[in-house]
């Protein structure tokens with residue numbers, strides 16, 4: 001048994017998307033966005049520029065749970081989507097010199 005091999009059907013994905021919509025309205029999520037930090041590139045953004053990202057995508061059997069969703073900037077979100085989950089690495093944050 002490997003949970004990453006689980007292929008969700010359309011109904012599973014629809015339910016998880018509904019959960020995501022509700023979670024986005026929660027105080028927990030608003031607190032996370034208020035910090036204004038992208039989970040992947042660690043850059044700072046206004047809360048309005050952060051989107052909810054599933055670390056394990058729904059299409060790969062990921063769930064809408066607090067330990068699987070992170071605030072993510074639009075750039076990382078679109079870059080991540082264009083890569084396979086396991087292959088994608090965020091750009092390293094700029095070094096402080």
Ligand SMILES: [Zn+2]
Pocket residue numbers: 038039040041042043072073074075076077
């Ligand atoms: Zn980012």
